[in-house]
Amino acid sequence: GDSVTQMEGPVTLSEEAFLTINCTYTATGYPSLFWYVQYPGEGLQLLLKATKADDKGSNKGFEATYRKETTSFHLEKGSVQVSDSAVYFCALRLAGSARQLTFGSGTQLTVLP
Amino acid sequence: DAGVTQSPTHLIKTRGQQVTLRCSPKSGHDTVSWYQQALGQGPQFIFQYYEEEERQRGNFPDRFSGHQFPNYSSELNVNALLLGDSALYLCASSLQGATTGELFFGEGSRLTVL
Numbered sequence: 001g002d003s004v005t006q007m008e009g010p011v012t013l014s015e016e017a018f019l020t021i022n023c024t025y026t027a028t029g030y031p032s033l034f035w036y037v038q039y040p041g042e043g044l045q046l047l048l049k050a051t052k053a054d055d056k057g058s059n060k061g062f063e064a065t066y067r068k069e070t071t072s073f074h075l076e077k078g079s080v081q082v083s084d085s086a087v088y089f090c091a092l093r094l095a096g097s098a099r100q101l102t103f104g105s106g107t108q109l110t111v112l113p
Numbered sequence: 114d115a116g117v118t119q120s121p122t123h124l125i126k127t128r129g130q131q132v133t134l135r136c137s138p139k140s141g142h143d144t145v146s147w148y149q150q151a152l153g154q155g156p157q158f159i160f161q162y163y164e165e166e167e168r169q170r171g172n173f174p175d176r177f178s179g180h181q182f183p184n185y186s187s188e189l190n191v192n193a194l195l196l197g198d199s200a201l202y203l204c205a206s207s208l209q210g211a212t213t214g215e216l217f218f219g220e221g222s223r224l225t226v227l
Contacts, residue, residue, distance in 0.1 A: 043117065043203070044156070089155050091155070099144060100146070100158045101216065104155050105153065105154050106154070106155050
């Protein structure tokens with residue numbers, strides 16, 4: 001079945017460090033790919049997305065590129081801030097399943113000042 | 114502009130009981146989806162409602178049922194509660210005709226089954 005695998009956390013970084021959170025997927029067809037973020041005490045928020053191969057999604061300094069050949073969608077940021085501390089979820093959506101997302105297990109990121 | 118609101122925020126039930134969770138979608142949205150998020154896991158899709166009908170369903174037993182009202186708000190009902198039903202239940206709303214299909218999530222209702 002369709003699935004998303006994320007690197008295990010938690011991840012702890014110092015402010016201004018480089019961030020990579022790995023995400024790979026298994027899916028039939030060509031899914032859309034997403035990164036959601038969950039800040040403490042808040043609901044899930046869409047961070048960025050990509051709908052086809054080689055698309056790059058970006059937002060708030062975060063980037064991820066849809067790599068069909070490696071079935072990956074790794075999240076990167078060049079310089080993290082304390083305010084980036086949150087749980088990050090990679091997710092996929094199959095064509096025709098408009099509101100059904102398949103999520104990874106999440107990666108807890110803590111950024112220390 | 115109110116976002117997605119859910120109630121109650123926390124509740125405790127015992128095995129065998131029934132629970133109803135409520136969701137009001139973001140203003141202007143007509144579609145509601147429900148997700149279950151177990152501790153340390155990602156959310157899992159339960160079902161989606163549009164035009165007061167269940168449109169899609171994930172791999173959840175019939176103990177999980179729902180309803181959507183004419184004002185687009187929704188309820189999630191779980192019967193015969195099991196310990197394994199303890200989780201954060203998330204509601205997400207969207208606009209059916211929107212090309213982006215972005216989901217907006219509420220903060221969730223945390224259910225503990227004893």
